[in-house]
Amino acid sequence: MHASQSRATRSSDGPTGSAEDPYEADEDGDADVRADETRQCILEAALRHVGKEGWSVAALQAGARECGLSPAAAALVPDGEAGLVQHFVERCNERLVGELAARRAELAAMRVPDRIRTAVRLRLEMLAPVMDTWPQALAIQARPGSMPAAARALAALADDIWHAAGDTSADYNWYTKRALLAGVIGATELFMITDFSPGYADTWAALDRRLRDVTQLGKAASQARDFAGRVAAGLETFMSSMGERAQQPRPADKEESKL
Numbered sequence: 001m002h003a004s005q006s007r008a009t010r011s012s013d014g015p016t017g018s019a020e021d022p023y024e025a026d027e028d029g030d031a032d033v034r035a036d037e038t039r040q041c042i043l044e045a046a047l048r049h050v051g052k053e054g055w056s057v058a059a060l061q062a063g064a065r066e067c068g069l070s071p072a073a074a075a076l077v078p079d080g081e082a083g084l085v086q087h088f089v090e091r092c093n094e095r096l097v098g099e100l101a102a103r104r105a106e107l108a109a110m111r112v113p114d115r116i117r118t119a120v121r122l123r124l125e126m127l128a129p130v131m132d133t134w135p136q137a138l139a140i141q142a143r144p145g146s147m148p149a150a151a152r153a154l155a156a157l158a159d160d161i162w163h164a165a166g167d168t169s170a171d172y173n174w175y176t177k178r179a180l181l182a183g184v185i186g187a188t189e190l191f192m193i194t195d196f197s198p199g200y201a202d203t204w205a206a207l208d209r210r211l212r213d214v215t216q217l218g219k220a221a222s223q224a225r226d227f228a229g230r231v232a233a234g235l236e237t238f239m240s241s242m243g244e245r246a247q248q249p250r251p252a253d254k255e256e257s258k259l
Helices: 002-013 022-047 057-066 071-076 081-102 104-108 112-125 134-141 147-164 172-192 198-218 227-245
Strands: none
Touching: 022 057, 022 071, 022 081, 057 071, 057 081, 081 104, 081 112, 081 134, 081 147, 112 147, 112 172, 112 198, 147 172, 172 198
């Protein structure tokens, strides 16, 4: 039946008709699925080469070879090294959502500030295995073409954390809380890449200080006014500072990280 319908459609429309062949549509869909699976294979494999190759096209090419493909297949990854960084960020964010869901009972027994702190620390700890190369990743995120995706991922992360913490606000506080938390996460991440204290103890102390500051700030109603403009300016400053701070090299004798 399908074949006769397809032939009838083509004969009525003529050889250059616009009717879509269902078989061709199915083939296109399968091709898209295969391309996406190949892209995911390359990205996941490339992460295992970041320690040696950095966040680079070379890492993607190594990932392609690991997937049994030509190095040229690295071109399947949109935006090259920026796409690799974005993949890692989104992968970590998804992993955090899963971990927070698994700890729902544990989080329910905590005060809200402690839930937030726990979630932020869990997310930042995911950077530890790639910390030696993470300054390069931050510099890539700070590029003008990469900043929008990086900002969206940061905003989504802040929203996921507040949601897991049980936030039910529906007024301007919804935006204020997420904007302030995004600033805390970004600032603490920058601190972390220059922190060589055991177990990143100084980073967690800095996180505590920033969360206390945010709590104080959030209680002031006057801070809610024109916060959108401040947040926009703050995000621009944050992303620019990432590019500057991220260029600082880590000590050569730092033990090589492994994914």
